[in-house]
Amino acid sequence: xxxxxxxxxxxxxxxxxxxxxxxxxxxxxxxxxxxxxxxxxxxxxxxxxxxxxxxxxxxxxxxxxxxxxxxxxxxxxxxxxxxxxxxxxxxxxxxxxxxxxxxxxxxxxxxxxxxxxxxxxxxxxxxxxxxxxxxxxxxxxxxxxxxxxxxxxxxxxxxxxxxxxxxxxxxxxxxxxxxxxxxxxxxxxxxxxxxxxxxxxxxxxxxxxxxxxxxxxxxxxxxxxxxxxxxxxxxxxxxxxxxxxxxxxxxxxxxxxxxxxxxxxxxxxxxxxxxxxxxxxxxxxxxxxxxxxxxxxxxxxxxxxxxxxxxxxxxxxxxxxxxxxxxxxxxxxxxxxxx
Numbered sequence: 197x198x199x200x201x202x203x204x205x206x207x208x209x210x211x212x213x214x215x216x217x218x219x220x221x222x223x224x225x226x227x228x229x230x231x232x233x234x235x236x237x238x239x240x241x242x243x244x245x246x247x248x249x250x251x252x253x254x255x256x257x258x259x260x261x262x263x264x265x266x267x268x269x270x271x272x273x274x275x276x277x278x279x280x281x282x283x284x285x286x287x288x289x290x291x292x293x294x295x296x297x298x299x300x301x302x303x304x305x306x307x308x309x310x311x312x313x314x315x316x317x318x319x320x321x322x323x324x325x326x327x328x329x330x331x332x333x334x335x336x337x338x339x340x341x342x343x344x345x346x347x348x349x350x351x352x353x354x355x356x357x358x359x360x361x362x363x364x365x366x367x368x369x370x371x372x373x374x375x376x377x378x379x380x381x382x383x384x385x386x387x388x389x390x391x392x393x394x395x396x397x398x399x400x401x402x403x404x405x406x407x408x409x410x411x412x413x414x415x416x417x418x419x420x421x422x423x424x425x426x427x428x429x430x431x432x433x434x435x436x437x438x439x440x441x442x443x444x445x446x447x448x449x450x451x452x453x454x455x456x457x458x459x460x461x462x463x464x465x466x467x468x469x470x471x472x473x474x475x476x477x478x479x480x481x482x483x484x485x486x487x488x489x490x491x492x493x494x495x496x497x498x499x500x501x502x503x504x505x506x507x508x509x510x511x512x513x514x515x516x517x518x519x520x521x522x523x524x525x526x527x528x529x530x531x532x533x534x535x
Contacts, residue, residue, distance in 0.1 A: 220244040224495040233491035253514035255307040258505030273304035293322020300371035307352035310532035319350035321369025345380035359391025364406040408464035421461035453477040463501030504528030
């Protein structure tokens, strides 16, 4: 067995470690639909299984200065730290819910990113906010409401190079989800918080289940995934000069593939050439900037989210109870301090 399998739903305490492994098993496969994929993922690339035993891994971000990965284990209300040297261990718990009563099955943090100063930003389900972990300790609430009403459960987030923050707010983190009596907003929005401000600006409410967010390399467009089996799409929105969004268009529609394999559009990342890596039915779908599908990375379990790490060419995959990675021949822009 690779790593230590913990019973699902069992809370762990800070300091608990998974055994580190000097070699890694491989899982899954790379499906090649177009020979153009060979320039992005080498023909001999394998999916390495780094650790197992998480309840539901999500929201990874690579910390370049520390050479480690942080990601959420949402049901355990924890952020996990993984490195090649030390393996995985609980790094923060609680991570998304600080109450004392039962909140639901997904109380923890979800999407994570770093700002230009290296501070960790987190979408917190249970506390229904986007937070920032200050370098000197303690958290700052960036935003937890819109027009006086509490957010649903912030899910994923991305920072523009000018410091503007975009995040999605579906209802997955609420105890009863879309029918939860504590829900205050009648829609699930995509929001903007401008640099230096703490007020949410609604930029889209057209998606029932908005999820992952990413920019194209020139930041002309915002991509938003929708995790809805009835309309499993990747949307593309033009960015206005004030940061608001123009009318969206469907870049890719994976709805007809949802019956073939588990998983929905969720996390999304883009490489420096504009190619898109988005989770979806069966794994990570690799597409060109115009939405043409080149292939799929399949671990055998649903992949919730992904991020660039290492020197920028490694894709880390949060895949249900797995943490995996695959080496690519391309590079992605990683958040955090420049250089």
